[in-house]
Amino acid sequence: xxxxxxxxxxxxxxxxxxxxxxxxxxxxxxxxxxxxxxxxxxxxxxxxxxxxxxxxxxxxxxxxxxxxxxxxxxxxxxxxxxxxxxxxxxxxxxxxxxxxxxxxxxxxxxxxxxxxxxxxxxxxxxxxxxxxxxxxxxxxxxxxxxxxxxxxxxxxxx
Numbered sequence: 001x002x003x004x005x006x007x008x009x010x011x012x013x014x015x016x017x018x019x020x021x022x023x024x025x026x027x028x029x030x031x032x033x034x035x036x037x038x039x040x041x042x043x044x045x046x047x048x049x050x051x052x053x054x055x056x057x058x059x060x061x062x063x064x065x066x067x068x069x070x071x072x073x074x075x076x077x078x079x080x081x082x083x084x085x086x087x088x089x090x091x092x093x094x095x096x097x098x099x100x101x102x103x104x105x106x107x108x109x110x111x112x113x114x115x116x117x118x119x120x121x122x123x124x125x126x127x128x129x130x131x132x133x134x135x136x137x138x139x140x141x142x143x144x145x146x147x148x149x150x151x152x153x154x155x156x157x158x
Contacts, residue, residue, distance in 0.1 A: 005075070008097065009067050018075045020151045026077035026103070027056040028094035030086035036134070040083055040108070043134040047141035054081075057094070074098055078151035080105035081141075084117055099126070104148055108137060 005014045027044065029037060037058070044054060055077055057070045074080065080098035082091055084107055098105045107128045109117060129140045 005101075007068065008071060014071075016072050016075070018072070020078050021053070021076050022078050022151050023051060024053045024055060024077040025079045025081050026074045026094070026098065027054050028080065028082040028091045028098070029056055029058060030083070030088040030091055031058055032086070036085070039134040043137050044081065044141065047138045048145050052145070057090075070094060071097060074103065075101060077103065079103060079148060081108065082106075083108040085110045085113065087113075087117055102152065106141065106144055 005018075006012065007014050025044075025048065027041075029040060031037065041054065041056075048054070055073055057066070057073060060069060060073070074094065074097050080095070080103040082095040082098065082105060084091055084095065095105065095107070105126055107126055109128055109130055111130045111132050127144050129137050129144070131137045
């Protein structure tokens with residue numbers, strides 16, 4: 001029998017039928033500042049080209065049961081990127097969900113924040129891209145994306 005994915009909201013088995021979109025990244029990002037958000041997206045799009053799609057919870061409008069929708073988005077995306085620069089609680093929760101669901105995940109972090117945002121030892125093997133400006137991530141991200149493993153089908157929720 002396959003692994004049962006439980007709802008992080010209420011703990012019951014998830015009833016959603018999940019189909020992974022193979023060339024899709026879930027982007028965990030802080031809403032503010034908008035300037036950073038625009039530059040981050042521009043740099044990521046340049047790095048991964050038009051071959052991949054980026055989905056962010058911040059782009060979804062009119063969502064009920066927001067955590068459920070985010071969880072579903074994370075499950076359907078093949079890969080994850082989390083920008084932990086702002087030390088945003090929602091971004092850290094989304095990062096945790098990506099890791100718990102076994103998504104190959106890339107972490108973005110501003111240089112010099114290593115002391116304030118110490119990553120737990122469990123996450124040290126995850127790809128971390130340090131940067132000063134978002135343009136700095138393009139080359140490193142492009143290299144990492146070329147080495148990503150193929151997506152793994154999710155376990156059946158039943």
